[in-house]
Amino acid sequence: MMILLSILIPMALSLAAYVAARRSSYLAGYISAIALMPLLLISAYSVFTGWEFVEGSFQGFDITAFKITPFNGVFAFTVALVGIFVALYSPPYMEHRSHELGRDSSIFYLTYGFFVGGLAGAFVAANLIMVYVFIEIALIASLFQVLYYGYGDRVRITVMYLVWSHLGALLVLAGFLLLYLKGVYYVPLLTDLKYLGADQTAFLLILIGSLIKMAALGVHMWLPYVHAEAPTPLSALLSPVLVGIGGYLIASVAMYVVPNAEWVKWLVYYAIATAIYGGLMAFLQKDIKRLFAYSTVSQMGYLLLGVALFNPHGYTAAALFYLSHGLGKAVLFMTAGYFIMYLHTRDVEKMGGLYGWRPELAGAAIVGFLNLAGILTVGMVSEILLTVAYAKYFIQGYMYYIPYAVVLLITGIYAFNTIRVVFFGPHKREDRGPVDIALMSIVVVAFLSVLLFLPPFSSALADNIYKTIVAAGLWK
């Protein structure tokens, strides 16, 4: 029951947060954060010690089957970690936003627990149908947040979000059902199943559904709008945490029925194209939240690449990318939210010289970008693993390394260019950014992403995930 409880507690306590939010957003934020502690503890224990938690019988069609291995544990760990800090971050922001909208923040906190709990559930549930159910719970919960606290044309954005996410989820479900007909009731990666044999239809359904979810090139159209217009604490969760589900599903389910090596190869090309595309588009954006949204598209290209390379290093890299991007992008979106709160702008061109405005913020944001660029943060571990996976895949095909290097360079270009435009240059403001719990959360998340790069943590992370993947034995 431990895993199930750790997912249900955030959902249950969200009711308490709902009541609390009518009095104080801060109280609601603390409740939401505390509610995620059990999940954080369980997943962290699994990730850092390599222990596997198993619940349910896995006999027949058992909907109470849950499992945490270091591989899916790192996803749940990210959800919990980011969830906690975003919850702590949210009160000042939600007060600001509620004030603007003339509506209290109770709906936000009511749905928050469901959203985060649903997300975590999707990663730790072993039953395929339950995975889908949790995805939809997360979708609906976040839907209300966009609808009630979003920016711009909220309704249109909500419809866009709902339609595309729902379509993606339904396609995934259809693929799951095909597996179900074969007697596969559980996420193959979490059971003893090996490669299941080619199944073109199921693979395509899950793949396309997941790609829509993770906003890969060509089906990314909804993401820049939704992530830019969502209330910023939600963006900080949506962008890194929700979209990554697609990558997880491809890795843990779709790849078990991938038809042949030719498909894998094209998926690799496609992933690279996504990464390049997102990076180029991010470079052009003037709205900082849209910029980060496109950067997410690019990072999803990395994640997809890790999965598509289809070897243990690639899988490990993908899981770690989820973590590093989760932390990095959370920092960045929270920074954007801080700007919205205290600078009242999202326009990059109106920024500049903000280092002096709040140096701690600048430092944290730089660490956030370093996570994306894979420099000396946990992002570097994932980048190294990804590169090794890439090298193992292509070995002597030297031509193929050039696009990969281009991907890294493009990420560096938008990352450092944005840092320069936002934080450096002549001062434009005289005042200073205030110190509040939002700023603290940003700094702590940034600090954690550096901490996880250091040996005892990064060693445990990378090696436990790697061992799990090798033991899963998708590769003969």
Place this chain on the structure above:
Amino acid sequence: MIDLFAYLILALSAAAVVAGRLEGRYVAAATSAMLLAISAYLGLPIGVVIAVVALSLSLDWRMGAFGFALAFSASAAVLAAYVYYAGAPPVYGLIALALATAAVYGLLAMERTRENVEGAMKYLVFSGVGKVLIVLGYALAAYGWVQGLYLAVLGFMFELGIAPFHAWVVDAYALGSPRGAAALAAFSKVTALFVLLTLFRSLPGDGAVGLTALVVALASMLVANVAGLTAKTLGRVMAWSSIAHMSYALAAVALVWWLGEPATTPQLFGIYVSAADLAALVVVLEALTSGLAKAGVFGYLTTAFSDLLPPRRSALNVLNILSLLGLPPLLGFWPKLFLVLLALSYPAAIAAFLVLWIVVNSAMATPYYLRALRMVAEAPSPIADNITSSYTAFVSTALGLVMPLVAYVLF
């Protein structure tokens, strides 16, 4: 045990003499309670669920003389369900259908406005045509004529409002009284679907008729979902939603008529079931989803007809609408899931096409459900949830949550 229903209906008819003197809601409440008892006695869970809808409606609203109509229509629905589950002669189902039509006609027109009467009248005409065709078709088919099945199916298309026979549905939902619309969804359509199931079980299938019905049903769900996208009022959104749901239900039956039992027996939660049973389950769940959720949505409207924005807010109906949208783990998710499962047990090409069609349709429907959701959730305060909306929302959620268990009970 069918005599229990006969006595009940006879008693109701006799009491109709004092209709003018008695507040009808008490009659309806008493009848619902009796239906509840009968269903419980007969071991008919569906009957219980339906009877409580009638009970909550009668507790919420003053019905006047139309309480009798409510009582009749609820009895008809429970009777139809009983006929199907008990394997009673299909004739009783046809009787239930007739009873439901007359009663719901009255309910739709109960506020006596011009709109009410117009909506009710359209319902009566087209539903009547449908009924005639069903009876005729059943008779012919029972006699051994293949064309009989075709006629009956045509009749159900009228009765259920499958495009292109759907025009009346929109007017009936939009213009009829909300209580009537609730009864239409929760009793009349449920009755019709159970009769469909009864015939489905008792008549031999026919490939050509099945295919025709399938094509029409698929086209109909597309038309409904597309048209719903720009529907402006709650009543109309619900109307298009109803057309779509009925199309899903018909598609399940038609698929089995067309292809018969598949080579690979489908399985449900790890247990093998026949395709016919699975299709029946889809129909039953679709009937419940649509009936419960719409009863909840219409059951809280205080207006004379539903072609307006809701005057008061409702929180619980959000759940009902999400159930209509088919979100797990709510009730509405399961019939779609089972329909997809059913389709997947047939050859890959057909399965893939059907699944894609259903998935695209479901996804396409989201914008208008979202609009309906906003209509009820963003209407002026205070919250006007009543017994009906609370009950239906509760059942939609609870049934959905325990569906893996309920599935066994419903067989």
Place this chain on the structure above:
Amino acid sequence: MEVVLLTIFAPLIASLISLFSTAEKFKTWAVTLGTFVSALLATYVYMSIKPGVYSVTWIGSIGAEIAVRLDHFSLPMGVLVAWLIAAISLYSVKYMEGDYRPGWYWFFFGFFATSMLIIVYADNLWFLLAGWEGVGLASWALIGHWYRDEYDKWVGKEEKVFGVPYWWTPSKAGLRAILTVRFGDSFFLVAIALFYAVTGTVSLTALTHAGALKTLGIVPLLFFALGPFTKSAQFPFHEWLLTAMTGPTSVSALIHAATMVKAGVYVLIVTTPIFLLVPGAELYFWVVTVVGVATALVATIIALTAMEFKLVLAGSTAANLGIIAAAAGAAGLLGLHEHELLQGLLFFAFLHIVGHAVSKASLFMGFGAVIHEAGTRFIGEVGRLWRHMKITAVAMSLSMLSLVGIPPFVGYVTKDLALENVLEAGHVYHVDWLAPALYLLLFITPIYGLRLIGLTFVHGKEPKEVHEAPLLMWLPYTALAVATLALGAYFAVFVKFPLTEALIAVLLGFLTGLVLYIWLPGVRSEALRPLWEVAYRRFYLPILYDGVLPLLYLWFSRFIYVVFDRGLFDGLYHNAIPGVFETLSNWARRLITGNISLYVLYGVLGILITLLLLVVL
């Protein structure tokens, strides 16, 4: 092992501690103390720890280890780097006093030091990569230290050439640096990953015997070399180094003398024995040699024509890096033939790192003091400083003589030894153009050196109020200037005192410089002006880096944005598809008119359709 790790991480630990106080004094002394601890420990390591490889596992699945390698390269390099950093740190105490961003400066100072020491001692390439990325990041941070982009921190004047701005603010210079380095690092990373994928190890010592390397071709080596090339500012990636002069002078000293750029050539040197194994290595070594020589020539000419104090020094750094790279490449080339010679030849290349570092650190700090005191960064705006800054003038002259390679200074010994490698390689491989190119290089070098000294200390317009630098500032660079002489003598005695025909070119250049800039107050020739212009504009390479490439990148992404993102995807998903559905929807909805006779018509039509279907299907 622990001592070495402490040597490496002492500055970083100090940096982290410095973050916890807002007091500038505390930050300053904490980090300075850290660097001195590190320097002392490095000396201790040099003296008393047995050479060898010490390691603990980091990430097993990619063969990452925290491994230190103590050998004849890393031990002296460690001492050199640590002491230079300590000296520069001491100098910064005064130089950076009252700066508006002390926290940033001191944090990255220690971070820089640690990163560089990682590169020096690392045996495992992943561990090395951590330091490698660290120096890149730290250099970016410190080059852009004065993030407010004030005019007096720029490189260049506010003028445009062919529409491309020819001035570089600190933030822009930082961006240029990190992006250039990032370009090389991407390939560097790929190459290391390839080594791991092929051999299963990335330990430098293990790779030396890894037979599996034979399956690789030259391409991975070139990928690898792009890392050192960009980091060490080899042509055509030398541009960032020149604009890196926007950073505080102490940072320039750090980058040029002890860290960052030296990391590149250092890695080239230590990997040479490994790459000998790879088939096609000869071509690789030629590439390194030729790039090195080209860099040296180009950068020397830039140094000759630069109009800013620091730019001259920057050009000279690039030139010397070119020489070191060429020497390393040449050592590899010669090592292909006579394997036992390799280590000796590589050591010559390595020695020039030492020789150059000592001279350059001193020069930067000295000219930093000049800029600090005189308040200008342009040559010609102040002059005759020897009257006011006697110590500095003497120290600078000594260091400059060493830098441009006048015997008996250390610069002469090490540079000549390094160039001997190249000349020998040219001789063995019968490449005739190498020798003349090198003589030309040697000839020009003293001229730019004396030009800088002459125009700063001897001639020019005298400023009113200039004081000698404070003790804390002049002590480090004067000590280093003296060290150039001492080290020169030491190397001459214990290693080798080279005496070749190259000396003639140097002396000729020295005489020319002496006449032109010390005896005469400099010459200006209108006839040479177009040539000067080309060199002054740094061969117009900035137009490529600041004009063409960014514009191409911008236009390309705009094109994709407009055509695909806005046009195709937005158009399709947000206009076309919703539009189609809306039209269809309205159409389907409007069929419901409320007119019952129409409904009957639909019904009849429907019946006909079903009949038709029944017949057809």
